[in-house]
Amino acid sequence: MTYLLTRFLPLAGLGLLLSSAAHAQQYQPTATGLRVSTDSLTVEVQFYSPEIVRVLKQPRAKETAKKSLVVVQAPAPGKLKYSAKNGQVTISSPTTQVVVNEKTGQVSFRTAQGQPLLSEQALGSRFTAKKDLNTATYRVRQLFQLAPGEAVYGLGQHQDGHLNYRGQEVLLKQKNLDIALPVLHSSRGYGVLWDNYSTTKFTDAAAGTVFDSEIGDCVDYYLLNGQGTADGVVARYRQLTGQAPMFPRWTLGFWQSKERYRSQNETVGVVEKYRALGVPLDGIVQDWQYWGEDNDLWNDMAFNNPGFPNPQAMLDRVHALHAHQMISIWPSFGRKSKPYQELASKDMLFDFITWPRTPHVKVYDAFDPAARDIYWKYLNQGIFKLGMDAWWMDATEPDQLQPFDTDDDNETALGSFRKMRNAYPLVTTGGVYEHQRQATSDKRVFILTRSAFAGQQRNGTMTWSGDVDSRWDVLAKQIPAALSLSMAGLPYWNCDIGGFFPNGQYPKGVKDPAFQELFTRWQQFAAFTPMMRAHGEGTPREIYQFGERGSWAFDAQAKYIDLRYRLLPYLYSNMWSVTSRAGTLLRALPMDFPQDAKVADLSTEYLFGPAFLVRPVTEAQYVNRPDKNVPVPADFSQTKNVEVYLPTGASWVDFWTGKRQAGGQTVRRETPIDVLPLYVRAGSVLPLGPRQQYTGEKDGAPLEIRVYPGANGEFTLYEDENDNYNYEKGAFATIRLRWNDKARQLTFYNRAGSFTGMQQARTFRVILVDEQHGTGVGADDAPAKEVKYAGKQTSVKL
Structure with missing residues (x-):
């Protein structure tokens, strides 16, 4: 930051720094980032964490303060580094670099290693003056440039059948059936929260990617650096806007x-x-x-x-x-x-x-x-x-x-x-x-x-x-x-x-x-x-x-x-x-299999938690009704089937039969009227409760623990008081279960935590799933090893 150093230098050396000092004065470090003033714009970069960066742009002629309805986190920049070269100022956290063009105000983002994440287009911030209830304001637009082959997800709920929104136009305006959520999730492991509450049009086309909002005093958005993972993007979003509390069980x-x-x-x-x-x-x-x-x-x-x-x-x-x-x-x-x-x-x-x-x-x-x-x-x-x-x-x-x-x-x-x-x-x-x-x-x-x-x-x-x-x-x-x-x-x-x-x-x-x-x-x-x-x-x-x-x-x-x-x-x-x-919980397949190109826009199946691959049947198979006014009976004389893609990078066990199949292939699964194609990822440790008429009816009954061999895996079983907020005060317990596939051993680790009414001792029925046993809704007659657990580490060989 040479402009800060000049006042401490002897006069003999001052002339050598005049040009760089004059250049450096285009930006000012702030408590949370930096501020850049161009001929027409004020640009602020604010770090809310090393991975969360806010960009705020306003016309210099009309700067206003804005309080977000969405963001609950306060800026917490941590240690930042600054450098300036060739009209570009770079501000860096340990994980994220932000580069601002001092002349145009263009902003781009990179990883700590300098790999590109997202870039605005040059002169991509646009303010069009207008009146709103006789108050001077703007229509605001921000143009970005996405990378070739990059997929983008999110934007709320829209009944258009799209998963990947590259090349699409979406109107973000609340109405029945459509939920306007201005959060973009990229396959490159970052997200963008566009913090604007007016009707907004998202468009991705050859000319670029744009958020175009009907009303806004400023361009205001947050870069969420997920550090290469989809879960990281979601975690940064929740960190910024608030965590989801527990529902009653x-x-x-x-x-x-x-x-x-x-x-x-x-x-x-x-x-x-x-x-x-x-x-x-x-x-x-x-x-x-x-x-x-x-x-x-x-x-x-x-x-x-x-x-x-x-x-x-x-x-x-x-x-x-x-x-x-x-x-x-x-x-x-x-x-x-x-x-x-x-x-x-x-x-x-x-x-x-x-x-x-x-x-x-x-x-x-x-x-x-x-x-x-x-x-x-x-x-x-x-x-x-x-x-x-x-x-x-x-x-x-x-x-x-x-x-x-x-x-x-x-x-x-x-x-x-x-x-x-x-x-x-x-x-x-x-x-x-x-x-x-x-x-x-x-x-x-x-x-x-x-x-x-x-x-x-x-x-x-x-x-x-x-x-x-x-x-x-x-x-x-x-x-x-x-x-x-x-x-x-x-x-x-x-x-x-x-x-x-x-x-x-x-x-x-x-x-x-x-x-x-x-x-x-x-x-x-x-x-x-x-x-x-x-x-x-x-x-x-x-x-x-x-x-x-x-x-x-x-x-x-x-x-x-x-x-x-x-x-x-x-x-x-x-x-x-x-x-x-x-x-x-509802996981699009690109979240877990980003390297599998076949799932980038696959919208017929998903993961439900870490274990289940779900492929719903979404076409009629057993009732052929040419006239809707004349009902006809179902015809089950021939069993139908659907295609299921099993993602690469894992092997998959049919929940109903126990048959294991390799990932990276499309299979045909028969679909009787009572069968939903359902697969479990190999290595999963799946806890199942008893049959019951209502939640909590049989809390003292043994739990069934199914192990799906073929890979190492683990699961953390969580329990609390079920319908109060004492968990926020630490009143809950967890049991970590870990499967070692080579040793064929399931370990129950020491229980962590406690709560009022907790079962101090309990019974687990452990089943190793194969094609003969431990499949479907019930496994009451499957060979199981009974484990008596009193909160201390114990293991069972299968």
Whole structure:
């Protein structure tokens, strides 16, 4: 930094440094990075960690301070080094180099070894002056140059079937079915968070890659250096925007819902029917109009409907049946509701048409913290104090039914709706999460929501894919939609089993074998997503509507509900990995096999946690129905099959047969109606729980530990108190299990940690999987070695 040294040099040497000193004054080191002033721009580079770098660009004529709604981490630069040469200034952390052109403000990023990560285009920052609610601002664009062959993922959830977004154009604007999440994830091991809340167009074309936002006082983005790994990118994103808290363990069980249960007797009756049938169930959902059928009372947050005369008794009965209840809430209110009247009196309602289509239902301004306080006040008084377990926050986009350009002039507490719109789901879910956390630490927050934004994982949210149609092509598109959201950093996603709208395709609904086949295959997919939840309108979705035990649709569905419950130890341990290690449960194959070119844009299969390769069946195979109005029976006379690609770099064991196959090949897998192609990575250590009717029913039962030989492997089993926040204070325990393939030995290491109610001693049944034993849903007759474990290291030879 020669410009700082000149004042200490003798006059004789000063002339030698004048030119370099004058050059160096183009940039200034700051506490977190550096600041460069060009003829027209101010460019700031701020290190939030050695791997996270913020770039902030503003026209020199209009510099403003910006507080991010998304970022929760404070800058922590660590040790930085500066150098300047040939009009370029370089600032380096131990892992990341940032190079700024002092004349143009162009920024590029490299690894510590100087390998290119990402570069802006020269003169790629563009500001177009405009007015927003009579305030001077800009349309902002930033152009980047990606590398040839580079794949890019993320950007939220879009129902377009794409996984790799090279060569694509995506409109980032919240609406039902589409989730705008301005996070780009590159196959080169870095990510970009574009911190802007207005409608934004992402385009990748020959001319370059651009984020183009309708409103912005500045260009503001973060480079996330994952140091070459996809998990590293996600970890940096969560470090910057907030970690995902633990959900209650019971949320991993099976959920039943429909549009809608019309009385408390019907709601409770569904739970009672499941218990009588012996089909597991943990969650029941009460959808809309429990407040009454008058839209002027829309979302009154009270049980005004005469079909719900005693909501406390309803919840008490559901809890007595060892189930939990979720209820639908909205960001909008009818004019006769108490929340509407208070919010209207304080000018906290927007003036646009939402659903239901009436001018008397209005959306509240969730950007105003005082409005969020009011929202929770009524939610707490009318519902939460009854003991409600979870929230279905519907239409958090929020839903808008008139042309968008007329909505945008609404004024929020933080500026125009045009400027803030995409962040609405973040602030409205955040209001409920923060208030419930303040109310109690005994019940974990669980929010199911239709929309999301960057940072929302910290609000205890599970996103669902919206009101999708009941079609095979829609089912197929759920897979890349889910994987894109996961690679953008949000770990929890699910969808309506069977699709929300069946009537156009299946007017006979659940009585149509064609719908039964679609629903059954969709449910198999859902068993390997973070939430397994049946829901939809137009036809009932309860398992007993599909026939009796012994019928193909009932039995195939029951099989996967049972399997879901056996997977609970695996699922809950993976949930802990999400919370403690910024893990990802729904894993696009490029995350784990970046060197396998065949998976770069493979959207038909995925990993579910570290062990499972899942290939959902997304086409009709057994019901050929030429006329949708004339149902025909299923024809199982010939067993169908699908192609499955087994990624290179691992060998794979068929979950149902135990057969092991090498990676790097495409195989044909037979698909009877009750078989989802499912493979386990060799080396996996898989914990399975007992069959049970609800989560926690048999916590004292032995756990089955399956070992899939062919490689070394390990798994960390996690346990805690299941539905409070004591884990944040260290009240949990882990057991590390490690398989040594050469020695054929499984080691249970010393238990780490403890919690109230922990089993001090337990039994494990250890099974070595082969083609004769230890496969499928159950392995009760498989040869197993019984291990008595009391918290101290022990090993077993297989």
